Structures are given as structure tokens and as C-alpha cells.
Amino acid sequence: MSGGQNAPYITPSLKFRGMDKRLIFCVLLVMLSGRFVGTYAQITGNTTTIPASSITPTAENTTTSHSNISATPASSTTATAGNTTTSHSNISATPASSMTPGSSVPSASTQFASVSPNTTVLTLETNITNAECGTQQLCVAEPSKCDPSVTGSCFFLAAKQQSGRNFNFDLSGDSDGYIAATLTGGVGEGDPTYVCAKSKGQVKFFSTILLNNSVLSISELNVNSVKGKIKGKTIQCSFLATVPEPKTRATTLGIGVSTGEYNDTNDSLGAPASVIKVSAVDLANPKSNVTNEITNTTTPAPTGNIATTVAPLGALIPELSTTITRQDCGSSKLCAAEPSKCDPAAGDSCYFLSAKQQSGQIYNFELSGQSEGYVAAGLSTSEIETGTHTTYICANDNGTVRFFVGTIVNLEINIKASQNSSNERGKVNGNKIQCTFSADLPDNSVRAANYALSVSSGSYDAQSLKLGKPKFQLLTRRANLSDPTANLTNLLNNATTNYAPSLLTSTPSFLPALLVTVCMLAFTA
Structure with a gap:
């Protein structure tokens, strides 16, 4: 060669051998990026959008007041003369001179002094009992x-006339919050409601008035001699109250029991969620038959020496305001479905x-299913239908x-x-029944x-409270x-229910395309 030094000649085979290495390296990068680029997520069967109702704050999952209290309540353990709300006119005695034209003159029994x-x-x-029902x-x-004296679920209200419109009341029921007795059909604004809360x-x-059947407003009522006790879930209290003047007959008012x-x-x-509602009854007549209009069942006036102990047969429960979903299945809750x-x-x-x-052996449960009668959640150490199952039953009661x-045995x-x-x-929507509850499970001798x-279902008779097979x-x-996984x-x-989170789920990414572009630029450099 002449005319100066030429660059050394590289054979084509050596050049392409270097390109082969770079090409192989880029292909591996692209393949690996497609395999591992992803995000932790649950399987596609668990990615359904949550209904709005399931995430709207409700009275069940918020701790702030929902305008149910219109004034700061005074302590129930100290009589407070300085309460900012005034006494309502529906609890004071009405002298004859103040009655409107056309009103009847009150009988001697209405001439009395309201309680302070x-x-x-x-x-x-003592325990509140039904021993004097029908007689006093x-x-x-x-x-x-x-x-009400037997352990279990029983909402109970008793009224006994002391004088005029002064009545002694006994109230009992199961609740983790409060139980309340309400009087309706009297003159004045709102319905006097006497609240016994677990604190x-x-x-x-609390002495309150119920407005629009939904808002409890603190109000000073003529009530005293309050006594109370807590035993497990059961709240019992007694008190003396001056009832509102009835709009119709002397001692005819509506009564109700609620919980919240x-x-x-x-x-x-x-x-408040009503469990008992009676539109009109003579409070002074202990022999009256009283019908709960919510369930259309009658509490008969007992005859003779009664006080028969009857095992509690379930309880109406407050309404569930959210919707049960499979959200959090496999991550924070264990789920089974069919x-x-x-x-x-x-x-x-x-x-x-x-x-x-929740903690220790206490668990929160969600149950949902279709039935015209009931659905039931069961727990058992056996794996056969004819075994013994602890069961929690949610029935459609009108x-x-x-x-x-209870238990399901054979x-x-x-x-x-x-x-x-x-x-x-709980709540009912058509034939769908949904309910939530907490339960304290016994230690399993094999493994906690x-x-x-x-999950089982069956028929239910709301009149007799009979549960079918x-x-x-x-x-x-x-x-x-x-273990939610x-x-x-x-x-x-x-059929297997698997809501456990998959480790890596591929998702669309621009990274593979970007890597290909970088590799191509390397070859053309």
C-alpha cells in the first residue's frame, strides 16, 4: 500500500460477532422487563369497583356526631340546672284555666305535680322482670x-301509673350503644325519648326529644329516680317520668323502644333503630294486649300467676347502611363464596x-346470600354437613x-x-339478606x-319465628x-375460592419499547 497509513481492516465476521453480543443483551433486557415489570395486585376476580354505598361515611363507621344531638348533653351523673335547653311544654301539668275553648275539663286524676x-x-x-305484667x-x-331477667336478647318496656301522668318505667334491651323508650301522640314539639347508654x-x-323520627335532641324533661346497670350486652334502667298530655284520651299514648x-x-x-312500635295504648291499663306494629306480634296481658320464662328467640337488629363487598379479600379478610x-x-x-x-379470638364477620327466609354463617371443627356447627342466623322478618x-346439629x-x-x-333488599356481626370464638384445641x-339457607315464619331446615x-x-390468604x-x-394476592401481575409498560429504541441507537452509533 502507498500514500500513507490506512486504518486497520476488521473482518465482517468480527464486526457482527460484537453486534451479536449486544443484540443478545438487548433481547434479554426486553424479555426480562416484560416479565418483571408489574404491580402487586389481587387477582382480577377481586378488582371490582366498590359501590358508592360501601364507602360513604355512615353512622356505623364514623365517630363524629351526625346532627343527632343538637346540644351538648349534661352529665347524666349530676343533675344540671344550667342546661341550655328549656323544658318543653309537653311535660308540664296543664291547669284547667289554661285549656283552650272546647277542651274537656281534666279529671281529678290529672291534677298532680310533675316530677322534678x-x-x-x-x-x-334488682333485675327487671315481667313478674307484674298484666297485674300492675x-x-x-x-x-x-x-x-328481660333471662340472659339473652329481649327488648322490654313496662309502665306503671304512680299518679296522674306520672309513671314508673322499666326498660331493658341488648345493645353495645344505647336503648331508648319513646312516647308519641302527646302535645308539644317532638316525642319525649328516654335514653340509657352504655358508658x-x-x-x-339522657333526656331527649325525637324529631322527625331520626334526630335525638337533648332536652330537659320531667324525669328522675333513674337507676341502671349493665350486664354483658344487656342494658337495664328504671325511671319516673311525667308523660306528655295526650292529644286524645287521658292516658292514651304511643310507645316505642329503639336502639342505636x-x-x-x-x-x-x-x-335510633326501632324494634318496638305501638301507635296507641292506655298506659294506665295493665291488662291491655299490646301489638308491636313492626313485627305484628302481640304481647298478651298475662292471666293468673305467670312469669313464665321463655327462651329468647332472636332479636331485630339495627339496619346495615353499607354494602358488603369482596374488597380486601385476600389482603385483610378471609373470604369464601359460592x-x-x-x-x-x-x-x-x-x-x-x-x-x-379483630383481636385475639374476636372476629368480624360479613354474611350475604339470597333467601326468602334466612341465611346462616356456620363455624365447625368438622367438615361434614351433618356435623355440629355454631351458627349465626340472619332472617328476613318483614x-x-x-x-x-344457635347450633346446627345433624x-x-x-x-x-x-x-x-x-x-x-343487617338489611334486606329483595331476596338478598346481608348482615355483619362480631363473635368471640372459643379456642380450638387443635389450633386457635x-x-x-x-353458609346455609332456609325458610322462616315471621309470625311463629320458626326456622326451617x-x-x-x-x-x-x-x-x-x-390468615386472609x-x-x-x-x-x-x-370449587376453590382464592382471593390471595398474586405476587406479580403484568401491566402495560413503555419500558420494553424504550429499551428497544436504545438498543437500535447503539447499533447505529
């Missing part, structure tokens, strides 16, 4: 023949049960939910008088919280309820 307000709560030393007390109960193991008393949530941090009272990936929030045919550990606790239901559940809520889950829709193998197989059809 004092809401200090003393300890109730007018009584109403739900269930209609339950005994740090003691009864706290109570926040003892700010003394807020949730909206069909295996159905959505209880949207499906027309979906039997669903979830369990979420559009509201009645809650039972396909027969046995209702228990006592129960280990709390915070029960190691149970088979089941259960039909199992779902029965799983035993699983650790505290457990796979559950329905032993009835071998």
Missing part, C-alpha cells in the same frame, strides 16, 4: 313473650362469608333482619338463649381459630381464620 328533673343515675340493685304493669316485649360499663342517662350507637368520647347518639368468584355487592346469586380478626345464634337448628356475638347489623366455614350452599375445609375449597362442589 334529676338525671343522676343510681345503681339498679303494662308491658310490651320483643320477642312478644321474652323475659364504660355503667349506664349514662353511642360514642362516649363526645356523647353523640346515633340515629360461586367461587361471585360479588356479594352485585351478584343476583352469591353466597358469601368473610372473617377478619323487611328487617332478625338475628339468632341438619337441625337449635337456638341458644345466650350468645357470644355483638355489633349486629381453625374452623370450617359454611337448613340447606348448605357452601362448606369449606378447616382453615386458619386469621388461605385457599378455601367448597367441599360441596370442589
Whole structure:
């Protein structure tokens, strides 16, 4: 060669060998990026959009007052003369001179002195019973023949005339918040409502008026001699009150019993859920038959020496204001469903049960299913239908939910008088029944919280409160309820419910295309 130094010649084979290495490297990068670029997510069967109703703040999941209290309540343990709300006219005695033209002259029995307000709560030393019902007390109960002195679910109100419009009241019921007695049909604004709330193991008393059937407003009422006690879930209290002047006959008023949530941090009272409603009854006549218009059941006036103890047969529970969904299945709650990936929030045919550990052996449960009668959640150490299952039953009782606790043994239901559940809520929408509750589970001798889950359904007679034979829709193998990632197989059809999060789920990404572009630029450099 002549004319100066030429660049060294590189053979084509060597050049392409270097390109091959770079090409292989780029291909590997693209493949790996397509495999590993992703995000932690649950399986597609668990990504349904949550209905708006399930995330709207409600009285069940908020701790702030919902305008149910219009004034800061005075302490129930001290009589407060300086209450900012004034006494309502519907609780004061009406002298004859103040009556409007055309009104009848009050009888001698209405000439009395109203009781002085004092809401200090003393300890109730005795149990409230139905021993004087029909003889000295007018009584109403739900269930209609339950005994408030027996452990279990029984809402009970008794009235006994002392003089004129002064009556002694006994009130009993099961609640984690409050129970209340309301008088309707009297003159004046709103309906006087006497609230007995559970506060740090003691009864706290509020005198209120009920406005528009939903708002409890603190008001000074003529009520005193308040006594109360707490035993488990049962709240019992007694008090003396001057009832409002009836709009019609001398002592004919409506009565009601309700329950609701109570926040003892700010003394807020949730909206009341009625369990007993009677439009008109003579409070002074203990022999009256009283019909609960919510359930259309009658508490008969007892005859002779009664006080028969009747085992409690379930209780109407407050309404569930949210919708049960499969959100959080596999991450914070263990879920079982039939069909295996159905959505209880949207499906027309979906039997669903979830369990979420609250603390120790206390678990929160969600139950949903279709039935004209009832749906039931079951827990068992056996994995057969004919075994023994602890069961929590939610029945459609004329559009509201009645809650039972019992056992299913060899396909027969046995209702228990006592129960280990709390915070029960339920609702009915067509033939779909949904309810939530908490339960304190016994330690399993083999492994704590190691149970088979089941969902069953059956018929229900709201008049007799009779539950039909259960039909199992779902029965799983035993699983650790505290492990939300457990796979559950329905032993009835071998379908597996798996809501456990998948480790890596591929998602669209621009990274592979970007890497290809970089590689191509490297070759052309």
C-alpha cells in the first residue's frame, strides 16, 4: 500500500460477532422487563369497583356526631340546672284555666305535680322482670313473650301509673350503644325519648326529644329516680317520668323502644333503630294486649300467676347502611363464596362469608346470600354437613333482619338463649339478606381459630319465628381464620375460592419499547 497509513481492516465476521453480543443483551433486557415489570395486585376476580354505598361515611363507621344531638348533653351523673335547653311544654301539668275553648275539663286524676328533673343515675340493685305484667304493669316485649331477667336478647318496656301522668318505667334491651323508650301522640314539639347508654360499663342517662323520627335532641324533661346497670350486652334502667298530655284520651299514648350507637368520647347518639312500635295504648291499663306494629306480634296481658320464662328467640337488629363487598379479600379478610368468584355487592346469586380478626379470638364477620327466609354463617371443627356447627342466623322478618345464634346439629337448628356475638347489623333488599356481626370464638384445641366455614339457607315464619331446615350452599375445609390468604375449597362442589394476592401481575409498560429504541441507537452509533 502507498500514500500513507490506512486504518486497520476488521473482518465482517468480527464486526457482527460484537453486534451479536449486544443484540443478545438487548433481547434479554426486553424479555426480562416484560416479565418483571408489574404491580402487586389481587387477582382480577377481586378488582371490582366498590359501590358508592360501601364507602360513604355512615353512622356505623364514623365517630363524629351526625346532627343527632343538637346540644351538648349534661352529665347524666349530676343533675344540671344550667342546661341550655328549656323544658318543653309537653311535660308540664296543664291547669284547667289554661285549656283552650272546647277542651274537656281534666279529671281529678290529672291534677298532680310533675316530677322534678334529676338525671343522676343510681345503681339498679334488682333485675327487671315481667313478674307484674298484666297485674300492675303494662308491658310490651320483643320477642312478644321474652323475659328481660333471662340472659339473652329481649327488648322490654313496662309502665306503671304512680299518679296522674306520672309513671314508673322499666326498660331493658341488648345493645353495645344505647336503648331508648319513646312516647308519641302527646302535645308539644317532638316525642319525649328516654335514653340509657352504655358508658364504660355503667349506664349514662339522657333526656331527649325525637324529631322527625331520626334526630335525638337533648332536652330537659320531667324525669328522675333513674337507676341502671349493665350486664354483658344487656342494658337495664328504671325511671319516673311525667308523660306528655295526650292529644286524645287521658292516658292514651304511643310507645316505642329503639336502639342505636353511642360514642362516649363526645356523647353523640346515633340515629335510633326501632324494634318496638305501638301507635296507641292506655298506659294506665295493665291488662291491655299490646301489638308491636313492626313485627305484628302481640304481647298478651298475662292471666293468673305467670312469669313464665321463655327462651329468647332472636332479636331485630339495627339496619346495615353499607354494602358488603369482596374488597380486601385476600389482603385483610378471609373470604369464601359460592360461586367461587361471585360479588356479594352485585351478584343476583352469591353466597358469601368473610372473617377478619379483630383481636385475639374476636372476629368480624360479613354474611350475604339470597333467601326468602334466612341465611346462616356456620363455624365447625368438622367438615361434614351433618356435623355440629355454631351458627349465626340472619332472617328476613318483614323487611328487617332478625338475628339468632344457635347450633346446627345433624341438619337441625337449635337456638341458644345466650350468645357470644355483638355489633349486629343487617338489611334486606329483595331476596338478598346481608348482615355483619362480631363473635368471640372459643379456642380450638387443635389450633386457635381453625374452623370450617359454611353458609346455609332456609325458610322462616315471621309470625311463629320458626326456622326451617337448613340447606348448605357452601362448606369449606378447616382453615386458619386469621390468615386472609388461605385457599378455601367448597367441599360441596370442589370449587376453590382464592382471593390471595398474586405476587406479580403484568401491566402495560413503555419500558420494553424504550429499551428497544436504545438498543437500535447503539447499533447505529
